[in-house]
Amino acid sequence: MKIITLIGTRPEAIKMVPIIKDINHTNIENVVVSSGQHEELLSDVFKLYDIIPKYKLNTLKNCKSLNEIISFILINFEKILDIEKPDLVLVHGDTTTAMAGALASFNKKIKIAHIEAGLRSFNLESPFPEEMNRIFIDSIAYLHFAPTVTAKNNLIKQGIKPHNIFVVGNTIIDLVKFNLKQDIKLKLPDIDEKRLILLTTHRRENLGKNMKSIFSAVNILLEKYDNICIVFPMHPNPLIKKIADETLKKNKRLIITKPFNTIEFNKLEQLADIVMTDSGGIQEECVFIGKPTIVLRTETERSDGLKSNNLFLAGVNTNDIVKTFDSIATDNFSNLKKYKSSKIYGDGRSSERIIKIIQKSLN
Ligand code: UDP
Numbered sequence: 001m002k003i004i005t006l007i008g009t010r011p012e013a014i015k016m017v018p019i020i021k022d023i024n025h026t027n028i029e030n031v032v033v034s035s036g037q038h039e040e041l042l043s044d045v046f047k048l049y050d051i052i053p054k055y056k057l058n059t060l061k062n063c064k065s066l067n068e069i070i071s072f073i074l075i076n077f078e079k080i081l082d083i084e085k086p087d088l089v090l091v092h093g094d095t096t097t098a099m100a101g102a103l104a105s106f107n108k109k110i111k112i113a114h115i116e117a118g119l120r121s122f123n124l125e126s127p128f129p130e131e132m133n134r135i136f137i138d139s140i141a142y143l144h145f146a147p148t149v150t151a152k153n154n155l156i157k158q159g160i161k162p163h164n165i166f167v168v169g170n171t172i173i174d175l176v177k178f179n180l181k182q183d184i185k186l187k188l189p190d191i192d193e194k195r196l197i198l199l200t201t202h203r204r205e206n207l208g209k210n211m212k213s214i215f216s217a218v219n220i221l222l223e224k225y226d227n228i229c230i231v232f233p234m235h236p237n238p239l240i241k242k243i244a245d246e247t248l249k250k251n252k253r254l255i256i257t258k259p260f261n262t263i264e265f266n267k268l269e270q271l272a273d274i275v276m277t278d279s280g281g282i283q284e285e286c287v288f289i290g291k292p293t294i295v296l297r298t299e300t301e302r303s304d305g306l307k308s309n310n311l312f313l314a315g316v317n318t319n320d321i322v323k324t325f326d327s328i329a330t331d332n333f334s335n336l337k338k339y340k341s342s343k344i345y346g347d348g349r350s351s352e353r354i355i356k357i358i359q360k361s362l363n
Contacts, residue, residue, distance in 0.1 A: 001362045002029040003113075004086040006077065008037035008059065008097025011281045013045040014262055015116065016092055018174035018351035020051055026355060028362070031084050035059045035073055035097040040236055041259060048261050055080050059097070066096055066129060073100035081108050087362050088113055091137060093280075094130035099137055106140040113358060116170060117144035118151030119280075119301040126299055127280070128205045134301075143361060145354050147284075147345055148304045168353040169346020172284050177348040179266040180289075186267050189255040194229035195333055197221075198272040201296055202235035206278050210316040211240065214278075214296050215247035217321035222251045224322070225329065229253045231268070233260050273336055274328055276321070283311055290341035292328045294321065308342035 005020060007013045023030045034042060034053040039060045046053065057076045063069045073096075081089075081104060089105040091098035093116045102112045114137050124131050135158065138144060144160055146152040147170040155165050201214055218230060234240055234256055248254065260268060266285060269275060275286050278296040286293040287305040295302075295313045305311040314324035328335075 001027065001359075002031065002084065002086045003088045003090055003358070003362075004031045004033055004080070004084060005090045006033045006035065006097060006101040007042065007053070007092070008035035008073075008101075009095050010038050010041035010045055011279075012092040012095055012098065013042050013051075014175060014281065015171045016090070017045070017049045017051065018171045018178070019090070019115070019354060021049070022351045022355055026359065028355075028359065031055070031080075031086065033057070033077070033080055033101075035077070035101070036061070037069060037095060037097045044259070044261060048263065069096045070100045070103075073097060074104050077101050077104045078108065081105065081110060086110060088142075088358065090115065090358075091141075092116055094119065094127070094134040094137070096129065096133060099133040102137045102140055111142040112137070112140060113143040113145065113354075114138060114141035115145045115354065116147055116151075117141065117165070118146040118153075118155040120151075120154045121299045121301040123299055126205050126297065127203060127301070131301070143357065145350075145357075147350075150304050166353070166357050168357075169348075169350035170284055171346075171350045171354070172281055173288050173343075173346040174348045174351050175262070176266050176285050176288055179263045180270065182263050184263055184267070186264055186271075188268070188271070189229075189231055189257060191229035191231070191253075191255070194253060195225070195227055195273045195329075196268075196271055197228050197230045197274050197276060198268055199230050199232040199276045200235070200282060201276075201278045202237060202240060203278040203297065206296065206316060207237075207239050207243070211243045212247045213316050213318045214276075214321065215244060216318040217325075218254065219247075219249045219251075220318065220322050221325055222249075222253055226253075227332075228273075229255065231255045231257065231272075233257045233265070235259065273333060274325065276325075284345045286310055287342050288345055290339050292336065292339045294324050294328070296321065304344045308344050310339050310342060
């Protein structure tokens with residue numbers, strides 16, 4: 001039995017790590033292919049977890065637009081499919097890599113397994129183009145691994161046959177559990193006993209005026225609360241640095257860093273008092289860790305996370321973000337203990353379940 005695991009970006013790699021590791025202990029041959037859609041962040045994850053892709057496509061170097069990425073992957077991934085002739089291709093989530101890889105496989109009549117199937121924001125423009133990618137991949141996949149019952153119900157509404165849908169939890173929880181057990185020395189920025197606020201923002205639909213509005217909220221919060229320190233590991237997209245340079249006011253309690261590795265980042269999430277993010281994966285991690293998290297987006301496909309009471313959908317308007325922060329930081333941050341870990345996204349055994357189902361299905 002041979003499968004191909006196709007990965008293009010940091011979050012896909014992070015969420016595929018548990019499967020790639022566990023599958024090594026089975027009779028399945030797994031060929032890892034990197035599309036290199038996020039070259040730098042992706043290779044950091046591969047290094048951290050000792051993963052060596054057999055094939056690397058230089059997508060980022062060769063393509064700029066989404067359509068270039070799709071056509072580049074279609075053509076080059078097809079060549080790999082012709083050489084390897086896998087029984088199944090594993091794609092994750094909602095990236096352009098996953099979408100193009102699934103389409104290339106479909107056209108060659110190769111079965112597709114979709115991990116993290118069924119997430120929906122019900123708005124094709126947010127997240128863009130991810131919402132379309134998910135719907136598209138789900139419409140051609142053979143095995144659908146849904147993280148939650150909500151995701152399963154979304155798939156059923158799309159017309160996917162229930163017997164091809166498996167609710168398995170999210171593999172990110174497998175990795176967070178592993179990461180939090182690692183004994184590492186976290187080189188934490190010097191925050192001098194202040195409240196630690198962890199910030200990330202990178203979404204394509206936020207690049208531009210939304211990100212300016214998020215950064216204006218950061219400026220206001222730093223002025224309003226002299227007992228907070230905001231740590232902002234900045235995504236390497238140069239557009240983000242440009243907007244940050246234009247908007248963020250210099251403040252010694254605003255610490256802009258390079259991205260942390262994922263073990264460090266999960267530990268930082270655990271240490272933080274409040275997280276502010278427009279990331280998808282970070283929402284899931286913080287729900288599991290039990291951290292109040294301000295979601296810097298107008299809608300989230302992580303609707304289950306909202307039920308855990310750890311996520312606050314603030315939107316991207318400056319005042320709304322500040323108000324949401326105020327509502328969490330009440331009584332000088334004395335209410336933070338009420339946020340508890342939730343298993344809504346799984347118990348850390350998703351990868352084990354996924355591999356068993358794949359084995360059964362390929363047999
Ligand atoms: N992450 C990381 N280092 C950082 C910031 C984030 O390892 O400095 C990890 C984080 O733990 C999560 C993932 O990156 O697992 C989220 O990726 P991202 O926000 O890029 O994408 P999304 O989840 O929105 O698709």
